[in-house]
Each structure stands twice: as C-alpha cells, then as structure tokens.
Amino acid sequence: MPSPEAPYLRFLKGFVVSPDTGCWLWEGSTYQNGYGWLKVFGSVVSAHRFSYELHKGTIPDGLEILHSCDVKHCVNPDHLRAGSHAENMAEAAERGRMRSGADHPQFGKLQQRPKQAKPVRVLGKDYESIKAAERALGLGGGTVRYWLNHNPYRAQLIEKGR
Ligand SMILES: [Zn+2]
Numbered sequence: 001m002p003s004p005e006a007p008y009l010r011f012l013k014g015f016v017v018s019p020d021t022g023c024w025l026w027e028g029s030t031y032q033n034g035y036g037w038l039k040v041f042g043s044v045v046s047a048h049r050f051s052y053e054l055h056k057g058t059i060p061d062g063l064e065i066l067h068s069c070d071v072k073h074c075v076n077p078d079h080l081r082a083g084s085h086a087e088n089m090a091e092a093a094e095r096g097r098m099r100s101g102a103d104h105p106q107f108g109k110l111q112q113r114p115k116q117a118k119p120v121r122v123l124g125k126d127y128e129s130i131k132a133a134e135r136a137l138g139l140g141g142g143t144v145r146y147w148l149n150h151n152p153y154r155a156q157l158i159e160k161g162r
Contacts, residue, residue, distance in 0.1 A: 034072035051075040068142030
C-alpha cells in the first residue's frame with residue numbers, strides 16, 4: 001500500500017500563484033463560504049490556516065486568520081495574519097463600506113483618514129504613511145500594519161518631535 005503523501009506536500013501542490021496579485025490561489029476543495037480546505041491526518045483543516053501554521057507558526061488561541069488581500073481561497077502566508085474575530089468583522093465591514101462607497105459622491109472625503117497618515121520606516125526607508133509605503137513597495141494592504149505589530153525590524157512608526 002503506498003504511504004499517503006505528507007500534508008505539506010499536498011498543500012504545496014494545491015495552489016497556483018496569481019502573477020497579478022501574488023495570491024496563492026487554492027485549487028483544492030473549498031467550503032461554501034469560499035475558504036479552501038484539505039485533510040490533514042484525517043481532520044479537515046482550512047487551507048489558509050494550515051498555510052499560516054506551516055510558514056509562520058502556531059495560531060494563538062482564539063485568533064482568526066485574516067486575509068490582507070481579501071481573497072478567501074488565497075493561501076499566501078504573506079497575505080495572512082492572525083487577528084481577533086472582532087478585527088476580522090471590522091475589516092470585512094470596512095471593505096464593504098469602501099466597495100459600496102466607490103460609487104458615492106463623498107468617496108474621496110471618506111477615504112481621508114488622518115490616523116493612518118503617520119510616517120513609517122519600512123525595510124529601512126521612510127514613507128509618509130503606511131499606505132504610501134505599501135504602494136511604493138507593492139505590498140498587500142495590511143502588510144505594513146502586520147509588520148508594525150509583529151516585525152519591528154521590518155517596520156516602525158517614526159516618532160516626530162522627540
Ligand atoms: Zn492573497
């Protein structure tokens with residue numbers, strides 16, 4: 001009897017990389033809610049959670065894995081970060097607002113969020129805001145914020161007037 005392939009090998013064969021977004025698009029089974037899944041040692045696990053644990057380590061208790069790219073079947077660990085359920089819901093609501101807001105005459109005004117305009121140093125270079133850094137470096141939305149919280153050697157806020 002052939003021995004079953006190791007879960008991570010099946011995982012690595014289970015997606016294609018989108019050249020446009022860098023998303024690793026899961027090609028295996030998906031739940032009705034759009035997230036991918038695979039069987040690992042007899043249990044069904046979410047593909048993006050498996051990817052996170054494979055590349056970044058154990059998911060802290062009670063946390064969900066959030067997609068910075070908003071593609072539910074994406075399993076690129078660079079697009080994934082751990083956050084609370086409340087944070088997940090808030091982000092989903094935020095995206096909903098931004099999408100429906102795009103047709104709205106006040107869209108431009110709503111986009112101005114002064115609390116985001118803090119200067120940041122990312123990978124050794126200074127940018128006027130998180131968004132500016134992400135644009136300049138071609139990073140997915142949320143990546144710099146994730147680094148600020150988890151990888152201070154990659155991204156730091158620049159304190160002014162100190
Ligand atoms: Zn993605």
